[in-house]
Amino acid sequence: MNALTAAGWTVRVTGLALIALGLLLWADVGSGVRSIHMLIGMVLVVALAAAALLVLRAGARPILPAIAVAWGLLTIAFGLTQAQLLPGDLHVVVQVAHLVVGLVAIGLGEALAAAGRRGAGVPA
Numbered sequence: 043m044n045a046l047t048a049a050g051w052t053v054r055v056t057g058l059a060l061i062a063l064g065l066l067l068w069a070d071v072g073s074g075v076r077s078i079h080m081l082i083g084m085v086l087v088v089a090l091a092a093a094a095l096l097v098l099r100a101g102a103r104p105i106l107p108a109i110a111v112a113w114g115l116l117t118i119a120f121g122l123t124q125a126q127l128l129p130g131d132l133h134v135v136v137q138v139a140h141l142v143v144g145l146v147a148i149g150l151g152e153a154l155a156a157a158g159r160r161g162a163g164v165p166a
């Protein structure tokens with residue numbers, strides 16, 4: 043397994059864990075898992091950045107890796123500040139936006155892995 047494959051699988055596995063933990067938080071069943079959710083989210087963003095750097099190093103055009111790194115930073119910033127945004131009944135809008143931001147981060151990880159496979163001559 044090469045480093046890009048490992049980063050891609052890290053994004054997939056952490057993404058799945060984050061969705062499960064996020065649903066527990068959303069249903070107000072697992073309030074004790076918030077810090078675990080945040081830590082795993084940071085692991086996902088680090089894996090996303092690693093995949094971006096590996097794809098860049100492989101000679102890919104820089105636009106997708108740049109978008110992935112910027113989106114990762116946005117993901118962390120949004121995740122850390124979302125509790126203060128639109129408190130009250132409208133907070134559900136922020137929660138849905140947080141889910142979408144996370145899903146896009148996972149999708150960017152998949153796109154980077156596919157770009158890496160294409161660059162290495164491995165079928166996507």
